[in-house]
């Protein structure tokens with residue numbers, strides 16, 4: 027699926043002028059289907075699903091999600107322990123959870139072990155860069171944040187990592203304009219350690235909740251060095267996969283919040299294991315969400331079933347990432363999506379993921395469709 031964006035937007039690494047996503051549909055022998063999505067380069071992942079995984083799982087029992095995951099893992103272990111093939115496995119796994127729920131008449135959160143909350147508070151992800159003069163950009167980002175607050179969001183996340191001087195001004199300006207809002211900042215691994223320490227001290231001063239992807243994911247040792255020098259929680263994990271990858275990341279220390287993407291980390295099946303692994307270190311997981319209503323729904327169910335570490339009567343909130351950037355694949359392609367009102371997502375009680383694709387819109391945005399059969 028692909029759509030072009032009316033207004034390109036940027037972050038610390040590049041600018042987006044289109045959105046792409048690979049959707050996976052799994053159909054059973056009674057014609058019922060489940061849907062999933064993959065985070066990453068759609069065309070490449072499509073080849074992995076079509077030519078590698080699909081032929082190996084056709085004919086298996088759809089209720090055996092754990093067995094199917096292990097089968098896919100073992101079949102590709104020598105060359106796909108991480109990367110885009112794991113994104114393909116994630117989409118298949120998500121589709122199987124959706125289909126299993128529909129067949130059993132249970133929502134994905136019920137399948138995951140029980141609904142602990144019927145509403146999940148969201149944080150608005152936005153404040154991306156635009157190609158404009160920095161003073162004007164700064165003012166427009168602050169206004170964007172004020173707009174989310176007016177819509178009822180009590181939490182939001184800004185983009186940093188443009189340049190140090192601008193980042194420092196933006197962090198301060200957002201806090202000044204939104205004194206009572208929970209704020210987080212995401213640099214998308216833009217800084218080296220000295221820069222990240224400097225920015226973390228500014229985030230500390232302005233009471234930000236977390237500092238996301240401050241450093242390169244290739245240097246997990248540096249997370250501990252950074253966390254030792256700041257109070258703001260270090261968050262990362264959207265480009266990490268599987269319990270094995272997260273163990274290597276977490277055992278170095280430093281990371282305080284894990285952000286696996288359910289369309290990339292290995293799917294809902296693996297996300298539950300990553301959450302359990304994080305919990306053994308006393309760390310919480312809130313999924314990275316970027317894409318359509320499918321990934322948003324999967325993350326909503328996941329957080330509906332989350333136990334906050336450590337538990338207490340007045341528990342902290344685990345916030346659902348609610349991307350507010352332009353995305354017709356999220357906003358126009360579904361007949362039924364996740365309802366977000368006043369900054370809170372309602373957990374679907376209908377079977378499966380609880381979102382429904384509009385077939386007409388599917389045709390409109392489809393670039394290339396392939397099918398694997400028995």
Ligand code: MG
Pocket residue numbers: 212214238239264314
């Ligand atoms: Mg991020």
